[in-house]
Amino acid sequence: MHSAQIPDQSISANEELHLQTLLDYEILDTPAEKSFDNFAQLAADIFEVQNAAIGFFAENGIFYKAVIGSEIGQKKSEYIFNLGKSADKILIPAVENQSSNMNTQSPGFFAGGIIKSPGEQNLGVIMVYGDEPRVATKHQLAMLSRLAEMVSEKLETRMAIRKTMRALDDRLHVLIHDLKNPMTTISLQSELVSRMPDAGERVASIAGKINLQSKRMVDNLNDILSSARKENGSFKPQKNKIDLKTLLDHVTQDLKLALAQKNQSVTIKIDEPVEIFGDEVKLQELFSQLLQNASKFSKAGSKIVITHQLVENLVTIAIKDYGVGLSEDDLNRLFIKFSRLSAQPTDRENGHGLGLIVAKMFADMHKGKIWATSEGIDKGTTLYVELPLK
Template sequence: MQYVKPTSLLTKNESHRLEKLRDYHILDTHSEDTFDKIALMVTQVFSCPSAFISFIDEDRIFIKSNLSPLAFNEAKREESLSSLVILQDDVVVFNDTHTIPHVRENPYVSGENGVRFFAAVPLKTPEGYNVGTISVIDTHPREVTPLQINMLKMLAKIVVDKLENRLRYRKTIESQIDLMNITLHEIKNPLASIKLANEIISKDGTKIPNMAEMIKSSVGRIKSKLSDLLKQSELEENQIVLFIEEIDLKELFMRLQSNFDLLAARKGQSIIFDLPESTSQFFADKAKISDILHNLLSNAIKYSYHGAEIKVIATEINGHIRIEVKDNGQGLDESDIERLFTKFAKLSSKPTGKETSNGLGLSITKSFVELHNGTIEAVSPGKDQGTSFIVTLPLRYEKEHSLSEFSS
């Protein structure tokens, strides 16, 4: 079949292809023995002097392995023959480049000792994106055998497998770090409660029974979080398990009140819980729902002024439970809302009582809400006009354990 000049060097899925390429973190890295050995095998299979493992970026070619006299590791995309290869689904072979008009015009072909023989196969990801090539060249025309072609395809799969293994390992590490960050974030509130209870006991011994119960509850919450971390670390990467059970929302609100009354009172704040009698039970992961409300209420206390009023309002709408955490604090501007649920987001609002913030809470909260097929949104009229965080969750969720992806 005669080779036809393509009308464009861009692939049909160019943006997704580039996204996957960047996920590999392979661009602009040093040469590695593993890839160089694969390139060496290509030269031996074809009995050719030069072979390359290349990755096609937006407007350039990055050469990861360069077994040739050429002393560079980058080329313009429009000048590279590899740019033609990623447009194909199979091996591209030019037995003699001078017999193909538009290829003959290529600067690497037309120059002195230019490329006369060229064979390459795309590096195809599991999603079907061609992110690069393995290629072999010679300055003399050549013929290829089916065995050589099959070997080239096999070596290309080995390269992609290597990239995928590295990607999975990196994501596993990132997932473990995320889990540790979540756990560290989640034990901050019970630690603050323990610290505050200790201060009260040291000043007023009559409060020991009440404070002892609070300390016991906070320690239990910390132990639970550490246990969750150990369990999640045993799961496959990026997965969190939901333990679905019937939740009594009234009981959950009472626990929230018990946990946060002291922290709010320290800033002269009041927390009002509004729960209609008709809204009492729904099915979800109790620990995760508790985490969601802990994060939202903790933020409301943290970013509201002294003497502020905070409301937690639950209503039932069209088979869903809607929980609103509303404060009359610092509010949010449009820029804040745009980056509100991203990891380590830095917002214009600042804690009003010298509390610390690592920018993880809302990102974690959003992940837990979405695991329940729910939604979360923030509404604010503007700066210093308060904020409402609204969580909407289905009343019923599958009762058996379910695995879902976790994203930051």
């Protein structure tokens, strides 16, 4: 699709988080997709108009992911961009403003439903428009708002699936890399056995076959890892010194809007630096998933407390919520993909069943462990992450 550029207009520093969210969704500068076209067509059908579009607020204009009928003009795009970034759920420009700000001879018709992230950031708009003036009904506007919510849900589902697939690939590639070492040892040892002066012909033959097959396996493993590097640059966790307290502060700040939406607070009871060697990006994602999970299953106005414990070469981070809690059966199935739990989000948030799976895979990649405890239903849950310091 395309972007409608707005001259000398850019997202301010305060909106960097919004732009990063869109980049995380991998939606900007991507080709058209049938599902987004279908959303736009539904909007057009609801309002019985010919024109509809889905646009996202990029850095310096609107990126149109779907357009049904005629494209919206540059002047209108600029007007929607400036108005829509701070609008509530529905965007209906006043008739007297449309003619002047949209540079049209007649007011025409326009209505938009704001596409929001779970953290209530304005990401874009699903809009309908036409040249003939008309008045939208409350029912039509409510349906447009629902469509905007459906687009947001699609973005969340799509991002969750992509994160899971990448985490799964990374973990698989780390396991393959670890498997190379014993296979290489088998290959070398079998070659030494075949060259031993007192080895019989039968022993030498068997050792030669072991050597040949192990070399083939090592070659196959190298091919897989080579492909992984071409796709991702590097699949292995980057081992850098990280202060977990600082990292948790950043994760909490990133989720500030989502937490504020439910009037929840996070208290980090870590008074000293806790330094480990690990991959900052993967660890941020790990703890982000755990905090989102704690928020999702806690009521509005509740608190989440983060503590730690150091034992020899291990640090354990505990994230305790005072939410819906878990049954014993829930605890047994908590880290199983798509498992059905008795616990339900308190504000009807989406539950993809993948967040904790991603967290577990990143913990595994750091040679760590992850588990949960709960005293029962409505008694809260504590999620634990144990990581080696080095």
